[in-house]
Amino acid sequence: MKKEIVxxxxxxxxxxxxxxxxxxxxxxxxxxxxxxxxxxxxxxxxSTMAKLLNGLQFPKEGRVTVxxxxxxxxxIWEIRKKIGMVFQNPDNQFVGTTVEDDVAFGLENMGIPRExxxxxxxxxxxxxxxxxxxxxEPHHLSGGQKQRVAIAGxxxxxxxxxxxxxxxxxxxxxGREEVLETVRALKNEKSLTVISITHDLEEAAKADRMIVxxxxxxxxxxxxxxxxxxxxxxIALGLDIPFSVKMTKAFREKGIQLSKHYxxxxxxxxxxxxxxxxx
Amino acid sequence: MDISLSHVDYRYQANTPFERLAIQDVSIDIxxxxxxxxxxxxxxxxSTVLQHLNALLVPSEGRVTIGDREIKAHKKNKDLRQVRRRVGIVxxxxxxxxxxxxxxxxxxxGPMNFGVSEAExxxxxxxxxxxxxxxxxxxxxxxxxxSGGQMRRVAIAGxxxxxxxxxVLxxxxxxxxxxGRKEIMDMxxxxxxxxxxxxxxxxxxxxxxxxxxxxxxxxxxxxxVKKGTPEEIFSSPAELLQMGLDVPEVVRFQLKLEEKCGMNxxxxxxxxxxxxxxxxxxxxxxxxx
Numbered sequence: 136m137k138k139e140i141v142x143x144x145x146x147x148x149x150x151x152x153x154x155x156x157x158x159x160x161x162x163x164x165x166x167x168x169x170x171x172x173x174x175x176x177x178x179x180x181x182s183t184m185a186k187l188l189n190g191l192q193f194p195k196e197g198r199v200t201v202x203x204x205x206x207x208x209x210x211i212w213e214i215r216k217k218i219g220m221v222f223q224n225p226d227n228q229f230v231g232t233t234v235e236d237d238v239a240f241g242l243e244n245m246g247i248p249r250e251x252x253x254x255x256x257x258x259x260x261x262x263x264x265x266x267x268x269x270x271x272e273p274h275h276l277s278g279g280q281k282q283r284v285a286i287a288g289x290x291x292x293x294x295x296x297x298x299x300x301x302x303x304x305x306x307x308x309x310g311r312e313e314v315l316e317t318v319r320a321l322k323n324e325k326s327l328t329v330i331s332i333t334h335d336l337e338e339a340a341k342a343d344r345m346i347v348x349x350x351x352x353x354x355x356x357x358x359x360x361x362x363x364x365x366x367x368x369x370i371a372l373g374l375d376i377p378f379s380v381k382m383t384k385a386f387r388e389k390g391i392q393l394s395k396h397y398x399x400x401x402x403x404x405x406x407x408x409x410x411x412x413x414x
Numbered sequence: 415m416d417i418s419l420s421h422v423d424y425r426y427q428a429n430t431p432f433e434r435l436a437i438q439d440v441s442i443d444i445x446x447x448x449x450x451x452x453x454x455x456x457x458x459x460x461s462t463v464l465q466h467l468n469a470l471l472v473p474s475e476g477r478v479t480i481g482d483r484e485i486k487a488h489k490k491n492k493d494l495r496q497v498r499r500r501v502g503i504v505x506x507x508x509x510x511x512x513x514x515x516x517x518x519x520x521x522x523x524g525p526m527n528f529g530v531s532e533a534e535x536x537x538x539x540x541x542x543x544x545x546x547x548x549x550x551x552x553x554x555x556x557x558x559x560x561s562g563g564q565m566r567r568v569a570i571a572g573x574x575x576x577x578x579x580x581x582v583l584x585x586x587x588x589x590x591x592x593x594g595r596k597e598i599m600d601m602x603x604x605x606x607x608x609x610x611x612x613x614x615x616x617x618x619x620x621x622x623x624x625x626x627x628x629x630x631x632x633x634x635x636x637x638x639v640k641k642g643t644p645e646e647i648f649s650s651p652a653e654l655l656q657m658g659l660d661v662p663e664v665v666r667f668q669l670k671l672e673e674k675c676g677m678n679x680x681x682x683x684x685x686x687x688x689x690x691x692x693x694x695x696x697x698x699x700x701x702x703x
Contacts, residue, residue: 176591177562223589277456304589307456307618308660334591373593378663378686385686389694400667408675411697 140296140328141165141188146197148183157183159351161197165296170322170329172339172359175348176373181332184348185300188330189218202295216245219289221302225281229273234265237273238288245292259287263317279310283317290321297321299331303338311335340377340398347372359398366396379403415481415500415579415612417444417467423475423487424462436462437636439476444629446579447610449603451623454633455658460616463633467582467614468501469494481579499528502578506585508569509562517543517560517568518553524576535575542571547601563594570598574605580612581605587622599626624648624662624684632659648682664689 141164148158158180165171175181186192187199190211199206201214222228231237235256242252260266263283273281282302289297299318303311315338322329331342339345345362347354349372355362363369363380370376379400383393392410397403422440427433437459444450454460465471466478469485478485480501485491505511514520521539526532540550546567552560557568566586573581583602587595603626606613617623623630623644630647632640634657640647648654651661651669661669664686671677677696683689 177594279456301589309455309658336592370593373591375592378667381686382664382667382690385690386693389690391690391694391697400670404667404670404674407671407693407697411675411677 137166137169139164140167140202141330142198142200143184143187144198144200146187146194146199148180148187148192148194150183156195156351158187158194161351161353163346163353163356165328165330166344167295167328168322168326169343170319170331170341172342172345173330173332173348174334174336174339174345174374175354178350179348180351181348182300183351185220185298185330185332188298189215189220216292217294218296218298219292219294220298220300221282221285221289223301223304225278225285225305226273228285229281231273233270233272234260234276234284235269237284238291241288241292255291255293256287259290260284262290262321263287277310278306279313282306282310282314286314286317286321294327296328296330299329299333301332301334304334311338336375336377340379347374360396363398364396416446416479417481417501417580417612418442418479419463419466419473419476420479421476422463422466422473422478424466424471425474428474435636437633440633440636440638442631442638442641444580444612444614446612448629449606449613449615449627450629450631451615451617451627452631452633453617453620453623453659455618458633459636460633461584462636464503464582464584464614464616467580468498468503470498470503495528499576500578501580501582502573502576503582504570504573504584504586506588507566508573508586509557509565512557512565512569512572515556516553517555517557520557520568521572521575524572528576538575538577539571542575543568545574545601545605546571547597563590566590566594566598578611580614582614582616584616585618586615602626618660620660620662624665634659644684645682648684651682 144162146158146161147156149156173181187194190206202217204210204214206214229237230240238256238259239252242255257266263286265280265283265287303314306314318329321327333339340359342359345359346356347362363376366376377398379397383397383403386393393406419440419442422437423435424437425433425435440463452460452463466473472485472491473487475487480497483497512520514523518539521542522535525535525538543550548564548567557565587598590598599622602613605611615627627644630642630644631638639657648661648665651665654661662684664684665682668679668683668689679692683692
């Protein structure tokens, strides 16, 4: 049975001085160990949601529950130990003068004993494959490497949940792949729950589940297969569809019969190969 | 206005222990009215090349020609203002540079800084705002009350109001959602076509380069490794992949079809439309439509 680790119940939020609610009656659950992708146009409320999940903002109405604890101003420090965030800009979240200092920063804040700290710094840098860079300064690193250090900083705090808030959007394609590979491996070996807020539809297609936000509300929730079969509707929402789905569509329009909308290029190629060998 | 870089080297912090050669022997011709994409990974030297395009950097070796101005290494290069007025650069996240009280004042700042009268700058602001697809009602608003997408458009209008002959775009769609991305790219393409505005797109998106540019320059490790039309560049995809560069998704997919399905195409297709037609033709006849 899937166990919920985060739950939002009728959450409404409004920024000061704004007329419209940034989030309006939002309810959904996030399950332990899943990779959930949250997509939506700019201003759909995605990032506001991330801020509510670790107490950077509090809902005007409704409840946010993380690991069974209802979030309030007294327990945010407890909650923040459970949720780690990686933000968009690699340069804005590097606080240390070297890679190892940067990872140690969060641990020092939590008063972790030195012995334990050394162990955790090494271990987390090892996991993101940055252990060769311990005493490097940030300006010697690529964007993807900086984001991996940021992830190590989060991991060192041993969170149950990691939130990627457009964490790959400023990276080049290679850096993006590095970061996603790292998080995928961590999720599998440590049963981390991953919440990825993203515009990258190719990335979302590989998630376990997706939530589509529109104008501050949950528009649709489902597996990537279900979500991307919405097709034109997604484009109307200001989003896009992954390449292989577009390709499938174009093939069908040209009279090539295919059994489904493919989210993976490999599967699509395989079916084309099968239909070709039948000729 | 033509721009050309001829055998340009650039060294950061020259004559110090921190000296670093960022670009080496870079030669690029950008004829008037063309749409050129400059592609490369982080650290490939893209930004350094970009800053030579309007003389923000002066080459350590070699020569940059911008219209009738020559900017040479080891020379005093005086009064570069006129060059900078004619080559407008839209930097990454240009909305971070907005600062004025109103949208109108912000757009007027650039032209007035280059000596345009207030009355003329006001007319230009209205015009530029229309070009970026925003309504006049926001002229009186504070730029900081706008949405992210609107702020970016206002910042772009500020560059257009200087009426440059060449526009340089540094990852202009970073951080926008897919619709916003397409709208901005289509807008620049329209400006390029309607006003014969030379456009230089600095990007790591092979997709955008294949879709919009008529010429592509690929930088790697501070050197030009390839240049040509999109068809020429992507005609040898295996070579690009070997160099650790990407190819557009359509090209990658065509390669998979060739490898795994044993299909043979006699050219590289750069759009889904073309590739699907070619595949349909090959499968054709045998498959019921």
